[in-house]
Amino acid sequence: MPALQPQPPAPGRVWAHVGQPFTPGPHDVLIVGAGRMGTALALALHVHAPHRRTLLVEEGGLPNEDGATLLAPGVWTLAGLPDALHGAAHWTRAQLLTLGGDQLQSRPYLTLHAGAGPGRLPTPDALAGHPESLTLLNPASVPWATPQDALTYRPGLLAQQAAQQAIGQGTDLLLNTRVTPHPGGQVTLERLTVTNTHQIVTHETFTVQARTVILATGAQAPAQAEHHLGVHTRHGRAYRQTPHLNAPSRPGSPVLHVQGLTLRPQHDAYTLIPAVHHRDPHGYEPVGGHLTGVPTGLRRETLEDLVGLMDAAPVLATDALHLGRSLSDVPGAWLALPHGDLHAPPGHERLDEHTFLLLGGPLADSLGLYAADQLARQIAAGSEA
Structure with a gap:
């Protein structure tokens, strides 16, 4: 009898609009925000934690036209980075080349x-x-x-490609949905729609539970942590025009x-x-x-x-x-400042037993993918439990 060949993973489900009925399924990891950091994390989880069921939720489209990911000019370089971060930057560069292909320019x-x-x-x-x-x-x-x-690229396109690959590996994607996190890994999902007068309103609401929740909503994430989880962080934000x-x-x-x-x-x-x-x-x-x-x-x-x-x-x-x-x-967008430091590298931190914060910031072009990969490794190791 011939040996059984491993079957490729089933692709994830995508809910792009409220016309598609949504039934919350069991998910181990819920990632809030489908920008460059959230999509990179979703893809990294399928490398380091392939058995974790992941739901990626985005308030807008993919990529969100209002976020810093779409407006980031995308310049990878070692210039201005301390020697201790060069290894992480070179790792990120290799991943950018793998993800970006022909759209990156040296x-x-x-x-x-x-x-x-x-x-x-x-x-x-x-x-x-x-x-x-x-x-x-x-x-x-x-x-x-x-x-x-240097490498120049479009972070918005990279986020889109990372999300597509993650979906191909089994990540579920829920678009046009606002997320409110709560202590204990519980979140409220508000699926949004637009009225005839172009008002954004809530179409339906769900409450779901996840073992791990990651706030990857850029400059909004520290405020979400404070307002909804009662956790004060030292992170800041600034408005940058390009x-x-x-x-x-x-x-x-x-x-x-x-x-x-x-x-x-x-x-x-x-x-x-x-x-x-x-x-x-x-x-x-x-x-x-x-x-x-x-x-x-x-x-x-x-x-x-x-x-x-x-x-x-x-x-x-x-x-x-x-x-x-x-x-x-x-063009301008709010930019997250990890630790309130203009030169702090991207990173993550635990907010409570179930929730993490994942921030890019000014150095996300050169180091963001590495930070997302490190969090995926931590989740895979079970240290979030």
């Missing part, structure tokens, strides 16, 4: 400096062969450059990092990734700024940074910079 990454130092090249030499990049800068202001490697710079770039153009501002080549132009200087205070609502007395859509902090960089990057003083007439004209 590029140089140049950090520009005002003075000489070890490993630095004259800026014109570092940009030889990239005249489109040299025209953006004032080499007299930033005459030196440190070259490193303005558009309509200056020509090419597929091989380098990523430029100038005094805290990153210019990421994207769609034949550039996306600007400003520095995050501090967490925003509780209750803060983003507001725009003024340039020569004219209201703009850029928030004041971002505008002040760009004005201060106009000598090093004169292109910022031209009409190539998209200022926007309102905040809605300039």
